[in-house]
Amino acid sequence: MVAPLASWPWENLGMFKYLLYGPLLANGLYTLYEEGNIIHNWCLHILLISLLRVGIHVVWSSYSNMLFLTRNRRILQQGVDFKQIDMEWEWDNFLLLQALMTSMMVYLFPSLGNLPLWNPKGLIAVLILHIVIAEPLFYFFHRLFHSNHYLFTHYHSLHHSSSVPQSFTAGNGTVLEHLAWSIVIGAPIVGTSLLGYGSTATFACYVLVFDFLRCLGLSNVEIVSHRLFDAIPVLRYLLYTPTYHTLHHTEKETNFCLFMPLFDAIGNTLHKCSWKLHKQNSLNAGKNGRVPDFVFLAHVVDVTSSMHAPFVSRFFASRPFVTKLSLFPSWPAAFIVMLIMWGRSKIFLYSYYNLRNWLHQTWVVPRFGFQYFLPFAREGINKHIEDAILRADKLGVKVISLAALNKNEALNGGGTLFVEKHPNLRVRVVHGNTLTAAVILNEIPKDVKEVFLTGATSKLGRAIALYLCRRKVRVLMLTLSTERFEKIQKEAPVDCQNYLVQVTKYQAARNCKTWIVGKWITPREQSWAPSGTHFHQFVVPPILAFRRDCTYGDLAAMRLPEDVQGLGNCEYTMSRGVVHACHAGGVVHHLEGWTHHEVGALDVDRIDLVWEAALKHGLKPVSTK
Template structure:
């Protein structure tokens, strides 16, 4: 059993913890519809609900800014990423807001002077400021130091310090006892000013939102306070803390205990000597580390573009699926996306570290449907080319192209850029060799026949040539006899008979292994016999229409165990899982290969890439049986 007041009473409620606000909502509705002459402007419960929304939004907006890596990467204090472990630990970061709302509702009825506050009273702001500096700041400083003593730190405060990268949501990662003491610290200026007759609604809103703003500032992990402020006004360094100042406390927990004013650390001789010099260095901006590997992704649709850490961190940490709560944000997301489209060629989305190497994901601000519009092809290729040239200029070793960015009809699987720029130092990789290996790994060992759609595509060709050499009969669906014969001639003469051209789906009515590389409708799926498994490498994935059949996911691999700082899911993939083409670029980087992987897939390298992936700790996600690749 834990220490008293170390766990939240509603920690097992999940999303139902917000039902604690139901009495507030009920009271507001009751007074609105059933009480004559009710004045909602003085409805305390309504104000508490508004404050909860505003305070929560303030924390989320700060979190959005902190994770806008394309804006903040040069001013980040701690360079590591926020991983899934920290996100889960801080999932219920808003518990303190619920607690303070409940306490505020009781306080309202305990103190009559809170029940008829004016809208504005300037004296109240002055009074609250004096009480904050004279009581709240030293009280917090003293209490904070006590929480760093052995017993209190172990049982209460260590939770807050367990977050390796401070963020605005880390503010709420605390125990009940800490939140209660913080409530007292916040409440003293408001109650004190109100008891003196100087309270107002503006004071409550302004002080609470200002208090939260400064706490989020200190935890944002981005140095935004200009050094010129302290150079012009040296005394200001003792009156307002900086993100660097507070981050040093998280790293060296025996220094920098103040709430917002380092003056009290100075008085208590707990001021970290590195505070000002480190702030000066970080506020000037520092060159960001050049990534070893870049995965160039693209946006699927407006809804999916919100699946990034700088929108909703918790949402991006789960596999993507459309949710109703995203609908109100759709117009904002569209406007933001259009702005990025106009002003930016690519933007940094996320990053992680693997074997000490920095891996970044850049995104091209283009909608998925645009890739299928002929008039958009030149513009898209220009964006991709500029991303490759930028990566080459800054010293990136490998850039891997995602899904539609390497479309054969668009740029020949990246071959267009390599041919145009033969002196590229960065290696351009489409990653499809590993994609083919992952799909082939799912095919049962004892397979004798498979049905292949998209058979003459880059992946379809490689899969067909590989399987025929394993003496697996491949029914290749294509209307082009010339393209079929061209692929058939690539196979060794003794295996060419295993490649069979078919022109209708009916030809596969007795085949239970379908490899889908071209989108098929529910009507076309009807030709598959009961018990068929649909392997697929088609974007977007086909609809799982048949209940008597099974459907595989897009080819994917799980990253090694030692990946660090990974805190977002790659579209619909599970945590720690990436698309096979992404994994292919990772393997290319880890192996240090110096060749480009563009254009047609080299069938002879499928085994080589597969074994390299397994050697580096990448694992297939599918439970399919591994075929003999020796």
Template sequence: MVPTLSAWPWENLGPFKYLIYGPFLAQVLYSRTQEDSMKNNWCLHILIICFLRACMYQLWNSCSSMLFLNRNRRILEQGVDFKQIDKEWDWDNFVILQALMASIACSIFPFLSNLPLWDSRSLIVAIIFHMGVSEPIYYWAHKGFHGNYLFTHYHSFHHSSPVPQPFTAGSVSFLEDIVLSGVIGIPLLGTCLIGCGSIYMIYGYVLMFDLMRCLGHCNVEIVPHQLFEKFPTLKYFLYTPTYHSLHHTEMDTNYCLFMPLYDALGNTLNSKSWELHKKNSSNSGKNWRVPDFVFLAHVVDLTSALHSPFVFRSFSSTPFMTKIFLIPFLPIVFVVMLVMWAKSKTFLFSFYGLRGRLHQTWVVPRFGFQYFLPFARDGINKQIEEAILRADRLGVKVLSLAALNKNEALNGGGTLFVDKHPNLRVRVVHGNTLTAAVILNEIEEDVKEVFLTGATSKLGRAIALYLSTRRVKVLMLTISSERFQKIQKEVPTEFHKYLVQVTKYQAAKNCKTWIVGKWITPREQSWAPPGAHFHQFVVPPILPFRRDCTYGDLAAMRLPDDVQGLGSCEYTMERGVVHACHAGGVVHSLEGWNHHEVGAIDVERIDLVWRAALKHGLKPVSTLKPKNL
């Protein structure tokens, strides 16, 4: 049974909870259209404040998640996983509740609707109320919530988030937020009751209150320790992210709201607070933990750039889909793209832990279409090369190249960098061996004929050679007889008959297994017979034009169940699923292989890589029945 006042009244409404703001908006519109003056302008102020508060928390969360800026300042190094994100999904419930409580206060005290815009005394008086009344009340209330009954039924939910984040501050029970709303309301109402209230005081105090809550929960130490060394008394009046983080890791200490003074008076001050703060602040100039594996990704397009974990955390925690709410942000992304295009460096995107090893994703700040611009080729290769050399200097063991970063026309599948730098300690991997294995695993055992586009590419060649030695007829779509014959000569003569060159899509009109390695139009798809299945390793994926056919996803694998700190989806992949080339790099790292995997795929290693992936707990995600190669 759920304890009284634990669950939120609108818990089951989902996104429809925002309709609660409807009456406020309706009142604003009515006042503007039907009345001579905005008599009920308090509704407008409530809506504006709610919007600003939401922006405050979102911006703080974005800044604290920008690993490329603050990786050396993080207090707890582990990432925020999907479980925590789901727990904190409705973090903004407190904003709705406090909007309702503000409207009740305005109804009870009509003078609140006629406050002056400015009063020079108001903010000072509000701060005095806060320091002298709100802080001690919160301290004792918070300490009370750590009692056995209240903690178990109300406060444990807040502490269930392993990594403090700005959104964690709002993830509390209904009862807790009622108490917190009272703590916020005391300085506001008290200042107004003694005749010092003003509109700017309400805005200023509420936003300062949120700013301080975000500061404490941001998990990034930004308060310099030199400040407290120069002004020792200040440390009792200003808490730090380290100070509040200790409350989440050692819960019976550091109960204060924003002022450690009350912890000192109540004898609940953690003795490690200042020493640990100095350590975290001093570490900001030092190198972070070196990852064992790096996946070098790239941006696909303008909208997918907004799928980054440091933009909208909830959006990036689900598979990417173009959403209407992204449209207003596109001009901003376009400007950022131009800046990145002019001058930019590879930056840290996200990370997760697997088998005790740190895996990071670095991003080459180039958009997908830029890879196909001839004049951009040298610049992109230079950035990839710099990332490889940086990984080599740091001591990274394996660096895996994402889709377009290993384009054959761009750098020969990574051979350009390995040939240029023969003494690299970091292993450069394109991961295509596992990609080929995933695609081959999807093909049913009784298939006797397949149609292959992109047949002379790295993956196309490997798939054709592998299938032909298994006595599967491969219709290889290519107009280059020379390239076809070169591939055909790689298998023994007895298997030559299983590799057949075709130059038109009409040749596959009776073939129900298509393997697409080159983008095909709806018209070209029309040549497939009804019931055909389209396997694919083309980026971007082909359009699912045929309703009488089925379409496979891009080659991918699910990471092992013991992966830690993973909180964002890899483009359109489901949670915990990564592209096969990414998974191929993971396997390379876990196996400790010392060779580079660049250029042409070694067909003889396809079975070996597949078995290694399964051994380490990676799983195929195909909806088709898998088979062991």
């Protein structure tokens, strides 16, 4: 049974909970229409302040997840996983609670709604009352929640269940807990108003600064320099740091203060290593952190998908990407960022996760998908990829795997260009296509006797054709180049060569129900497939699911092992914990400790070997058929 005031009364409403703001909005707009004055329009003031408070938490979250800026300043190194993100999904419940409580207070005490816009004495009064009332009151409540087993278990443990502090963790709590914090934040404001120094500006400033400092402590990024405390030692007791508050989250029985460690010193709950750890984290900000063991070098697909990033919205990034109408208002801002990225010369860190105590990172080439098809941009893109490989080599990275367009045959020969140019690379360069081929081949039922293959002379198409003909499967290879077809045919065993058949038109597949698509096909070209056809595919972007009487496979992908830690974002349209096969191929290469480069043409003899290695390490196929 759930304890009283442990769950939110609107937790089953979902997005409809925001309708509870409706009366405030209606009253505010009506008052604005009637009076034409916003100064004493307390309903709109509450809504505006609530909106600004949301902005503070969102901006802090974005900053915390900008790993390319904060990677050396992070206090806890593990990533924020899906479990924590889901648990903090309704983080803004406390804002709705406090908005409703404030409106009730104004309704009961109308004088609070007639405060002047500005009173400079109010800032001094609210600061004094904060120190005298809010700080000790928070300290008392906070220690009470920890010292009482019932209170901690039923009301405060939820807040501490977030393993990595983030700004949204501030709202991850129960009703009773936030009622207590509402008293803490409300006492200085009400006290200042009763003293006659209250004002709308004082109210807004205090609440916003309160939230800013709360987010600072929960950011998991140390931005307060130790030099500040070295220069003015007394400040250590007047302002906490992210390191100071993170110690409370990791050890729980220490550092209970709100913003001022002075009260922990008075209450004898000050962690003895607070200043030492803060100085250490501050000094580490100028040093490189842990070197990743594996790097996946990705790229941005398009402007809209660029918003599917943890530092834009970790909630959006934690679900498979879909294009939504709500994204389009942000499109201009994303486009401007794209223009800035066009001139950026550095790869940036996107995300990371841990697998069996090995750090796996995703780096991103600051280029969009369409740029890879611009002839004048190829040299610059290859320079970015080469710089990333050389950087990984210098750092000591063991394996770097190239995403779809970063290993394009026309761009760099599937990575061959870099290996030949730098023969002494210690980092292994992997295109991951061997596992991609293995995933596609293992999706095809064993009883299939004939397949139709587009993109037949590409790296993947060649390997798939040669593998299937060895299984005595007839492969209709769509290609206009007889020379390239014959070259591939000669690679097959003599007794299997007759299973490879060149075709030049889609009509040749009108009786074949297994299509393997490696080159984008239009709905008209799909129309030649018979009813009941299944389209396997390794083409980027995926083909349109035009035929209702046919089925369509997803892009080749695999689910990461269950012991992966700190993974909190989806890889483009993939489900949680699922990555593209080329990414998974690099992971397997690293886990197996293979020392060869996997670039250029695929070794057909290694397809089964790579597949078995993937399954051995706990990777699982995610085929829809």
